[in-house]
Amino acid sequence: MNLAEERLEHLAGRLKLPDVPGLVSSLAQEAADKEWSFADFAEALLQAQSDASDARACDTIQRLAGFPSRKTIDAFDFSFQPSVNKKQVAELASCAFVERADNVILLGPPGVGKTHLAISLGVEASKKRLSVKFTTAARLVASLAEARTAGTFSRRLMGFVRPSLLIVDEVGFLPLDAGEAALLFEVVCRRYERGSIVLTSNKSYGEWGEVFSGDTVIATAILDRLLHHSTTISIKGESYRLKDKKKAGIVTTPAG
Numbered sequence: 001m002n003l004a005e006e007r008l009e010h011l012a013g014r015l016k017l018p019d020v021p022g023l024v025s026s027l028a029q030e031a032a033d034k035e036w037s038f039a040d041f042a043e044a045l046l047q048a049q050s051d052a053s054d055a056r057a058c059d060t061i062q063r064l065a066g067f068p069s070r071k072t073i074d075a076f077d078f079s080f081q082p083s084v085n086k087k088q089v090a091e092l093a094s095c096a097f098v099e100r101a102d103n104v105i106l107l108g109p110p111g112v113g114k115t116h117l118a119i120s121l122g123v124e125a126s127k128k129r130l131s132v133k134f135t136t137a138a139r140l141v142a143s144l145a146e147a148r149t150a151g152t153f154s155r156r157l158m159g160f161v162r163p164s165l166l167i168v169d170e171v172g173f174l175p176l177d178a179g180e181a182a183l184l185f186e187v188v189c190r191r192y193e194r195g196s197i198v199l200t201s202n203k204s205y206g207e208w209g210e211v212f213s214g215d216t217v218i219a220t221a222i223l224d225r226l227l228h229h230s231t232t233i234s235i236k237g238e239s240y241r242l243k244d245k246k247k248a249g250i251v252t253t254p255a256g
C-alpha cells in the first residue's frame with residue numbers, strides 16, 4: 001500500500017466509510033473508461049458506499065432477527081392463495097405500518113403461508129433498517145419465564161419491546177396458562193402504540209379464549225390492544241405443504 005492509499009484508508013476509517021478505499025480503485029478504471037466527470041465519480045463512489053452500508057445493516061438486522069428461514073414476498077405464490085390480497089401485502093411491504101406502530105395479524109390453518117408472509121414482512125423491514133425480532137409465542141413466554149427465575153426479566157423483556165417490529169409466530173398452537181398469558185399480555189401492552197407486532201395464529205379470534213385456557217378476560221384484553229391499530233389477513237385456503245402430495249394422491253381432502 002502506498003502513502004496515498006494509506007491516508008485514504010485512514011480517513012475512510014475515521015468517517016466510517018469502510019468500502020471507499022476498495023471502491024476508489026474499482027471505480028477509477030470505470031471512470032476512465034466512461035470518461036466520467038469528477039462529480040460523476042464522487043456520486044458513483046458515495047452511492048456505492050451507501051449501497052454497501054445498507055446491505056451490511058440489512059444483513060446484521062436479519063441475523064439478529066432470528067428468522068427460522070429466509071422467505072420473501074417475491075417467492076410467495078399469490079395465485080395459489082387467492083384469499084391473500086397481493087395489493088394489501090404490497091402496501092404492508094412498504095413498512096408504513098411499522099412506522100405507525102400498527103399491527104398485522106395473519107390467521108389461517110396450517111401450511112397456508114402465515115409464517116412465510118410474517119418473515120417476508122420482517123425482511124422488508126430489515127431492508128429499511130428497521131430492527132426486527134422473530135419469535136414464537138411458546139418461545140416468548142418460555143424465555144420471559146426463565147428470565148424471571150434468573151432475575152433478568154427487565155432486560156429480557158426489553159429484547160421483545162425494543163425492536164421496531166416483533167414477529168410472534170404460532171399463537172394458539174399450544175394453549176397458554178394464566179402465567180404465560182400474563183407474560184404475552186405484558187409484551188403486547190408495552191408495545192401498544194409504540195412498536196409493531198406481526199402475529200400469526202391458527203385460531204380465529206372467536207377461539208382465542210381457548211388459546212388462553214378459557215380465560216376470556218385476558219384474551220379480550222390482549223385482542224383489544226392488538227386490534228386497535230391493525231390489519232388482519234385471514235387466509236382460507238389449502239396447505240401449500242400438501243399441494244404436491246394432493247396432486248400425487250398421497251393426501252386426500254376430507255369431503256364437506
Ligand code: ADP
Binds near residue numbers: 075076108
Ligand atoms: P403456516 O405458517 O401458515 O403454517 P408456512 O408459511 O410455514 O405456513 O408455509 C409452509 C411452507 O409452504 C413454507 O415453506 C412456505 O414458504 C411455503 N408456502 C406457503 N404458502 C406459499 C405460497 N402461497 N407461495 C409459495 N410458498 C408458500
Ligand code: MG
Binds near residue numbers: 115170
Ligand atoms: Mg407457521
